[in-house]
Amino acid sequence: MCGVCGCGDSHADQTRHSHVFGLKPARMLQIEQDILSSNNQFAAHNRRQFAEHGVLALNLVSSPGSGKTTLLVETINRLQGQARMAVIEGDQQTSRDAERIGATGVVVRQINTGKGCHLDAERVGHAWQALAAQQDFLFIENVGNLVCPASFDLGEACKVVILSVTEGEDKPLKYPDMFHAAGLMILNKTDLLPYLDFDVERCIAYARQVNPAIEVIMLSARSGAGFQQWLDWLISQRAAVLSHAAAG
């Protein structure tokens, strides 16, 4: 080690170097840490909490205007009395969606992300604790955005991506990360299909191209067509949570 500056170099060849006396030398710290590791820890904590409480948590993601809130209001109205439900609403601004959901009578917390484009696991964890109510289903309505929410695990059992038929059928190819991350794709607003050129078969093929395992349900939150299939899916997923908890 160099006795003059303590830099670790032997300086056997008598070379001079440019250390300034009085300054500590810089050192390298190997970190090797995932940038999302902090979010992932909160997500893992949420997932344990949901499992312990027997809650089926679903992360609903889509573009703005796909009909997420209408789908949720309809779902709540149909399951009311059979299941205990709660909702966490994510929007950049306003509590308009939370008010629509709140009108159904279920407990709801609004998260305004402000400059953020997605919900993160820490904020969802706090919001869930603040709900302070027993639930069978927790619906997390993410910010309308098909890009960023794909990367942020919230601790949900499953991401449900909602695509309305008024959007392009090639959305799964344009935003592959989201369709890859989702377990279920809901094709919404199917009552409008007669007026559109939307090719359902092609859309499903595109979705399966990026995610061969994705399930698909077609429905219209407005007319009610296909809605029973969605409710059956919810009930079977919740049963899976309970049997998993019992086994664990």
Next chain:
Amino acid sequence: MHELSLCESVLQLIEQQAQSAQFQQVKTVCLEIGQLSGVDAEAMRFCFDSVMRGSVADQAVLEIIDVAGQGWCPHCAQTVALQLRYDACPNCGQFPVQIKDGEQMRIKHLEVV
């Protein structure tokens, strides 16, 4: 698009490290960003300076190591280069190709004082 919050996560991890490894200043932040991670390196650079301002990593230099996308095609049983996350196999044109490398977004190392 979410590079701003990724930079905020980077800062959070740096601040945790500053406590545990006892340093006052970060001179260089080295990130490893895979081509298939969905992170735009330019947007990351754009957000980095403003997020680090006033922190222990104020004025730190950002180094980004690009990692090329790589996948395994089960149809032709070989490793192939991938430009985009869900590209078909460049040899046989089939789906899906299993991603093997290029999805990471990690802090590799810090140069600290």
